[in-house]
Amino acid sequence: MATEGVEAPELRNKQVILKRYVSGFPSKDDFELKTSAIKSKVPEGSNEVLLQNLYLSVDPYMRLRMRKIVDGGDYFASFVPGSVISGGGVARVLDSGDPNFKKGDLVRGMTRWEEYTLITAPETLFKIEHTDVPLSYNTGILSxxxxxxxxxxxxxxxxxxxxxxxxxxxxxxxxxxxxxxxxxxxxxxxxxxxxxxxxxxxxxxxxxxxxxxxxxxxxxxxxxxxxxxxxxxxxxxxxxxxxxxxxxxxxxxxxxxxxxxxxxxxxxxxxxxxxxxxxxxxxxxxxxxxxxxDYYKIYPKYFDWVLPYIREGKIAYMEDIAEGLESCPHALVGLFSGRNIGKQVIRVAQG
Amino acid sequence: MATEGVEAPELRNKQVILKRYVSGFPSKDDFELKTSAIKSKVPEGSNEVLLQNLYLSVDPYMRLRMRKIVDGGDYFASFVPGSVISGGGVARVLDSGDPNFKKGDLVRGMTRWEEYTLITAPETLFKIEHTDVPLSYNTGILSxxxxxxxxxxxxxxxxxxxxxxxxxxxxxxxxxxxxxxxxxxxxxxxxxxxxxxxxxxxxxxxxxxxxxxxxxxxxxxxxxxxxxxxxxxxxxxxxxxxxxxxxxxxxxxxxxxxxxxxxxxxxxxxxxxxxxxxxxxxxxxxxxxxxxxDYYKIYPKYFDWVLPYIREGKIAYMEDIAEGLESCPHALVGLFSGRNIGKQVIRVAQG
CATH class of the missing domain: 3.40.50.720 (NAD(P)-binding Rossmann-like Domain)
Known part of the structure; x- marks a missing residue:
């Protein structure tokens, strides 16, 4: 809930920025780490949601967004050089102007490579309902x-x-x-x-x-x-x-x-x-x-199908978890040299 | 009907032979014309059908069969160098050991580039039923x-x-x-x-x-x-x-x-x-x-759909008809220089 009339304190927010469009093999130098400040409350009257990111997902398709995409319009947008990388993740709600989310909720969805993210389109977030499986699974097998x-x-x-x-x-x-x-x-x-x-x-x-x-x-x-x-x-x-x-x-x-x-x-x-x-x-x-x-409406059917297999140990789901926001660039580059085994995840904060 | 006990006279049979496997652009030299003899009756007791070819179909896919096909087995066989080219056509039945066909019937199906063809698998022939449209259409729009x-x-x-x-x-x-x-x-x-x-x-x-x-x-x-x-x-x-x-x-x-x-x-x-x-x-x-x-069972549905349009003149079907078996090689080569307009057909004999 947004607090009225009081200026919210700011949080220090470490971020991973894409420095430039990349051609050829990506390297850690294509990214830079930055620290900025973010308000600890959502703007009064907005429906925005403030997240603390817990796990970030590192996926091959992200490489495509690091180039200047010329062959098509809006179906798959480039990252904006100088801006924070966006990607999937798991987060905790710190503040919310959207009645569907409240402080403390765990959510998954598109977030950004930073410690705290202000989500302006909260309809893209999904509340995490299956808390008997590891939280990080919501960046992978449950995402x-x-x-x-x-x-x-x-x-x-x-x-x-x-x-x-x-x-x-x-x-x-x-x-x-x-x-x-x-x-x-x-x-x-x-x-x-x-x-x-x-x-x-x-x-x-x-x-x-x-x-x-x-x-x-x-x-x-x-x-x-x-x-x-x-x-x-x-x-x-x-x-x-x-x-x-x-x-x-x-x-x-x-x-x-x-x-x-x-x-x-x-x-x-x-x-x-x-x-x-x-x-x-x-x-x-x-x-x-x-x-x-195009298939997000299938999530309930998919979860009904996959969760019993996970709970019964009939699927061996493998994660490759690196620690700290700083390891994001190294992890992304590693996808293309085959360094990771299973799902590459970054733990940004304890869940 | 096969005639018993009498040796059937022979017919002179002009044929187009593939001389060799072809790589690169095909030329008339890849073919040769030959004249052989063929019995004017099907063998006694057989279910074979003897055809007089009237129209032959010349199609781009035939080029693929002129090379040695190495990437797959039996789904699409090479022509055999030294043998008569096979392809689609329209023909008149001259003699038949198959009760489904009788002398004088007009048929379409896989035949060969020659004047007369003995069909050993008559189940691959279709009797022509729509005789109010030009016979040659049965090598194209009606095939x-x-x-x-x-x-x-x-x-x-x-x-x-x-x-x-x-x-x-x-x-x-x-x-x-x-x-x-x-x-x-x-x-x-x-x-x-x-x-x-x-x-x-x-x-x-x-x-x-x-x-x-x-x-x-x-x-x-x-x-x-x-x-x-x-x-x-x-x-x-x-x-x-x-x-x-x-x-x-x-x-x-x-x-x-x-x-x-x-x-x-x-x-x-x-x-x-x-x-x-x-x-x-x-x-x-x-x-x-x-x-x-794979779709031959759809023919009746397709004919029901297309024939009214043909009869009402709502489809402009264009044929490029060359005269004589001798023109087959030139016509096939022409497909690849874009010489033909519409369906390339060879008239071998009057229908």
């Missing part, structure tokens, strides 16, 4: 990350029991969930990742049927033929480029490709597509991109 | 060509009234039908083609709202922005490569791309995909390949 895996697999690809599924970037935040969700749906699942440690995790912890290190395969087409002698029914695309070419050669009739993202292309100004899309025709393949934000 | 336009537009893309549709290779056999079908569905339709004559036909004869000559556009992206200031809802893909890149930049949210073929890629051993598939994600685009052979 857009988990919903992305669910939508991309179930809504876009409609897997049937016994189908063959390939997941690239399989040890990433979305990938390791897709593989486990597909196993729960009775599919045969193979993942690719970029290190022996990740391959071991995929097979031994996340329950993939098989996994391989794409960096050790001279010929990914041959690797896919080895792991999928019958071909691939469903490909969950996180990578793009040459990987997609190899996958297209190994798809089965009426295969489905859910295009979640293409991390191999995010650090280049000259993206490389697949060379040969003709298998789409011969093999009657459907390839479909999606943005999870 | 897989027309069904391709219908399926690719209606089944794959579900056009809604008022949507914006772009058709590449719009003066081709499939393209000029897609545009007219889309107009009948109440859409706004723009086509691209490779000459002024074709652009004029698209606008003045086929009823496209707009058309442009892609060879005169230095920047196809800019051209598309000019013709589609609101963006493209549906793209009927006949071309591939750079055109697809430009289209992807101009698609609207939830756009649909029906991938019928990619003629720009058929004469190269190093196909070029689009460079940037990320708009699939931002714009939630569905891109789907299809093979018309």
């Amino acid at each position: 857009a990350v988990g919903l992305t895996a669910y939508i991309g697999l179930f809504e876009i690809c409609s897997p049937k029991k016994g189908e063959y599924i390939f997941v690239s970037a399989a040890c990433g935040a979305v990938g390791h969930l897709v593989g486990q969700f597909a196993k729960l749906a009775g599919c045969y699942v193979v993942g690719s990742a970029g290190s022996k440690e990740k391959v071991d995790l995929l097979k031994n912890k996340f329950g993939f049927d098989e996994a391989f290190n794409y960096k050790e395969e001279e010929d990914v087409d041959a690797a896919l033929k080895r792991y999928f002698p019958e071909g691939i029914d469903i490909y969950f695309e996180n990578v793009g480029g040459k990987m997609l070419d190899a996958v297209l050669l190994n798809m089965r009739f009426h295969g489905r490709i859910s295009v979640c993202g293409m991390i191999s292309q995010y650090n280049t100004d000259r993206p490389e597509g697949p060379n040969n899309l003709m298998p789409l025709v011969y093999k009657r393949i459907r390839m479909e991109g999606f943005m999870v934000s | 897989a060509v027309g069904l391709t336009a219908y399926i690719g537009l209606f089944e794959i893309c579900s056009p809604k009234k008022g949507e914006y549709i772009f058709v590449s290779a719009a003066c081709g056999a499939v393209g000029h039908l897609v545009g007219q079908f889309a107009k009948l569905a109440g859409c706004y339709v723009v086509g691209s083609a490779g000459s002024k004559e074709k652009v004029d036909l698209l606008k003045n004869k086929f009823g496209f709202d707009e058309a442009f000559n892609y060879k005169e556009e230095e920047d196809v992206d800019a051209a598309l922005k000019r013709y589609f200031p609101e963006g493209i809802d549906i793209y009927f893909e006949n071309v591939g490569g750079k055109m697809l890149d430009a289209v992807l930049l101009n698609m609207r949210f939830h756009g649909r791309i029906s991938v019928c073929g990619m003629i720009s890629q058929y004469n190269t051993d190093r196909p070029e995909g689009p460079n940037n598939l990320m708009p699939l994600v931002y714009k939630r685009i569905r891109m789907e390949g299809f093979m018309v052979s």
